[in-house]
Each structure stands twice: as structure tokens, then as C-alpha cells.
Amino acid sequence: MSNRKLVLVGITITGSVLTGCGNSFATAHFVTSSSSHLFDETSVHTPIALQTELFKHFMPESMMFISSSVGYLWGEIQNFSSGEVSGDVLKSVDGGRTWHVILKKGTAIESLTALRSNLWVDVQTNQSAELYRSTNDGRNFILASKQNLTDMDFTSVHDGWAVRAGDGLHTQLMQTRNGGRTWISAIPPHAPMWLNPVTVDFSNRMNGYLVGASEPGTGQQGKALWYSTNGGRTWSLVSEVNINERSGRYTLGAGGYVGGFEVVPSHPSFAYLWESRGPLLYTSDSGKRWTSSNLTKPDWIEARGVSMVYVTRGFMLLQDMGDGEFLLERTSNGGRTWSPIYRWSY
Template sequence: MLKNLCCCCLCYCLILFLPVHGQHKRTLQLLTRGPLKSIRGLCVLTDSLLWASGTGGMVGKSTNGGRQWQWMQVPGCDSCDWRAINAFNAQEAVVVNAGEPAHIFRTQDGGATWQQVYYNDTKGIFFDDMDFRTSQEGWAIGDPLQEHFMLLHTQNGGRQWDTAPLQQRPPALKGEAIFAASASNLHLLPNGDAWFITGGDTARSIRYRQGRWEASALPVTQGAPSRGAFSMAVRNPMQAIVVGGDYQADTLRQRNCLLTTNGGSTWQQPAVPPRGYRSSVAWINNNTVFATGTSGTDISTDGGRHWQPLSNEGFHVVQAAQKGKAVFLAGSNGRIAQISMP
């Protein structure tokens, strides 16, 4: 059922102006509030074209940089929480929900109709993220079943999904899980690697390289279901930033951010960390990084080594345009915002 709701309603420009190197100011501007309680799925293709997904089975699309939105509810899925969305253009997109039963739906006509391409009602099924290496090859990953992380593959743009055999899925430790907080903890790299992060009782960096899975400990806050690594931004096969913490104590700054320059073999903490729990992190260029979470939004202009406040307004997810310069955020109460870039 397609709902055309023009939500250019309120461009509240407010939130904070932050000088960067004394030359530029970046502004966080609230663009709209969509008709849903929470948005955690975001896919920004260009400065103009972006998709969002969240609670109530709702999916949104904007073709003019977030000023107006077309909101649609996937039929029969009003209780689905679409935690991840991958779009290929203005017509084609794929969504996956968190929780059971698991659904993956795909549209090829801009959201006018949706086709169910995967369904699983196994007890305990819970998908957390989805990523595409190309327009055809994609993976979806979920919490452990049979002591191994759930893993799906597609080779035709999400039209069909196959479950990886148990022996090809990475084993999980007791109490280990993946957080479906911002659909940014699984990354398929151009060189054929896959990389994801975990949390809970144990936090790890897990990487598929040359046909085998390799895991290493992440020195991030962990040891409880609310703690761990929540989001990873990968700049290249060697350089990445992880953020997380404890969402039940979202202002604690200890061990909530990690940096690697050697592909995850070792991790370092920043000299000045973000101001608390962060559920999403995104590279903008070689030096600029944004991180956001329920207690606020931060910026680093030196590759994640030092962080400073951008706004006390917090979101679930931040993402930069795949082609372009725009940076968007989305979060609770259907909020969608943009960060102005110099």
C-alpha cells in the first residue's frame, strides 16, 4: 500500500554550529519526521536519492535530498521492523527485518509493489544486517543458530537468498551476538573479504579472508547484552573504525571507540573518544568521520583519533552518500536530519 506523504514539514535548523579548524561550520539540520516510531535502516545513494526503513513495516524514499518523502508500508508487514535496507536505484530496494519470523522483501517499481523473497519462522531467528558487494552479490547476517551466526547469500540482486551451510558459517561464542542498531556492522569488501563485529558477553572482529574465517578480540566495553561493538566504518581493507559502548549507560566514554590500520589485527583507542555510546559511524573522507548515538552526535577531523561534539541531538544511524557529499542521519520518532558539508 503506497502512501504519498510529503514530509517537508519543518526544516528546523538549529542544532549546533561547530567550527572546524576555525574555518568552516557544519550544521545539523532536522529535515522531517516520518510516520513511524524508529528508523534504523538508511541507504544514501546520491546527494538527492536516499531510502530509509524502520518500524511498522514502513519504507521511505526521497529523490530531492530529503526535502520530500514518499512513505509506503510493505503489505502484510505492519509489525515488521526493517532494520536494514539496500537500494540500487530509485526503483529497486531490498529490506530485511529483525526478529522472528524473518522476512526479506524486494521492490523493483519504486515501492509500488513488494515481493517476498525470503521467509524463515525458525525459533530464535534474528537478522541484524545486510550488505551488497555489487548490484548482484549480497549477504545477510543474523544472530547465532546452532552456535553459528546465521548467514544468507544472494547472487542475483536479492531476488533469491540461500542459507550458507553450517560448516561455512562463522562459529559464535557463548553470549555473543550482533547488534541490529544501524545496519552498519557487516561490510563486504571489494577484494572479496567480508568483515563484521559483535558484542554481548564477548566482542570480536570476525573476518572472512581467503576462504576462511578469522576472529580477534575487540577491546571495547562488553560482558552484558547491552554492551559491545555496534557499528563499523571501513575506509579500505586495512583501515576501519568501530564504535559502541553500553546503550543502557549511553554517556559513558570508556572503551566506546576503536581504530585499526592493519585490517583488524590490532586495535587502538582514540586519544579523545566520542561522548558516550554510539550506534553508528561513517567516514566522509580521509580525515572526517561522524558518529551518532542516543546521547549525541560527534565529529572527528583526524581520522577518529580526536572527537568533539557536533550536537546533543542523537540518532540511530549516520550515512554519507555513495556518490556525492551529502550526510544524513535518522533515528527515533521518524527523525531524519542532514549535516551540511563545506
């Protein structure tokens, strides 16, 4: 795959949509707020040879890095000879160049989050879901509670937030004070009945975002973004759009289904929102205005996860549906360029 070029400081977009096919991608540019020139940085990186057997039939759900070297991939592996499907968590300690399995349990991994040496994994089984926790970097796991948590985020080893699946499309915002052993219903923001919590992410104990969404349909989904500055006691609406509602140039759009949300911990005004059947979106002003990335194209190349360990350093997981590949990429300059570090076919 050719190197991708991006300029992400500021949000006025000048690039065109992604063009080309196969492994060639158009250069995408964003105008910077501090200078008038466009960056023209280049970087050549060739992905290493794949661990073929490990990634054979591996369909990742998403990924998370807690440093420039330590990261996690989670998803499903299907054994075509036996027909069995297992939920797998993979770990890398060298920036995504090599991976090894640290957990194989259940039929799918619902969600995962990590904080220093602590790791929480929600596993789907045939009958229910179970939350497992590791306090030693994933070497050992213990059952913390029986919860069906589709998204999680912990601000300390004790304090965490989650979205719990319910009947049908109904979800609940949950909170724990004891590391995930017990959960209580949290006070949700005031919202229309058609919105349900989808993903929650805190940059620290007091400041956090919550994304809500409606029932999806015909490639569209109503969405809302809230922000809290007091540890989730109250929430302020930042942006909202309903299905078939005309959105502004830099607001959230109804097109696409919410896939996930990532706030940059050291810079909470910087955040990413990715979508299925929609683009990767970026904000630098706490969600007031959004820019669509030229790296993604709905129903062709879509983001499955973004994890920024710092405002300049981070990782992205892409699914290339045209070529039937997953690609893990990294940036060390705030998204101006992305380099592939791992790829595999499915």
C-alpha cells in the same frame, strides 16, 4: 545544535570526553599522522524545518546512504491512538533534507541494505520475518524469501551475506547467490563457542569483515573482529576481547553492546563500529587499532548508524537520550567536522 569538530586522520586521541548538556558539545580533536597541527575548520549549518507529521513517533533503527544524495532510514512508527506499530522505510534523494515513506509493512524492520537501484528489507511480522526486494529504487517490492535476517550486505545483485537470527542468542552466518531467494549456511570463522555472528560487511566481493559477540550483560559484551580476503572462504582473527577482560589502549573493549559495523567501500582499511551503551569506534588500519570518538558518550549520546559513501563524505545517526532527540549529521571532510541536517524529538 552547535557544529562538532573532529580530526580523524590517524588514531592518537588528544581530546577529552564529551562535555556539556542540551545541544552544546565539546570540540573533539584527533592528531593527524601527516602533520602536527590540529584542524580548526568551522562550518555553520542550520537544520531545515522538520516534516513533523512524518517523523512523529518515528523511532529509527539505523540508516544507510548509497550516495551523497540518496539515503534510507528505517525503524518503527507507533500510532498512539490505535496502539498499532508498523515497520517503516524512509527515503531521501536530496542528502537527507527531505524524506518520504517507501515501505510500510509488518511490525518492525529487522535490517536493510542497498546496492545501486536494488534494495533488500527484512520485515518482522507478528509470526515470522520476510525478506522483500526492490529492483527499481524502492518504488515496488516483491517477497524474496522468508528469512529473519538481523544484518545484510550485498556485493552484487546476486551475491549477498547476512546474519540470521536463531533460537535464543544463537545466530548463523548466511550466504546467497541468487539475490536473496535462497540462503545457505556459510562457513563461519573458527571462534569460541560464546561468540555469535552479529554483523557482516564487505567492501567488495573478496574483502569483508565479520563481527561476533557474546551474550551481553551488565553493560559488557565479548567481541571479536575477523577479516576475509577470499570471499569468505577463510577468516583471520583481527581483534578479540572477552567480558571482564582487560583490553589494550587501542583494542576493542568489552564495554558496550555491538550495534553495527561500516567499512568505507573505497578504502577497506577504514571502518566504524558503533555500540549501545558504548562509544563510536574508528579504525584506519583494518581493525588492528581503534579510536573512541568524542562525539558519543555511553548512555547519553550514542551512534545508531554510520554510512560513509566515500572516505571523506558520509552520514551519522545519533540518539541524544538526554534531550530525547535523534540527529542525522553529515561530513564532507573525513569526519573533521560534522553538521546536523535533520533532527526530531521522540
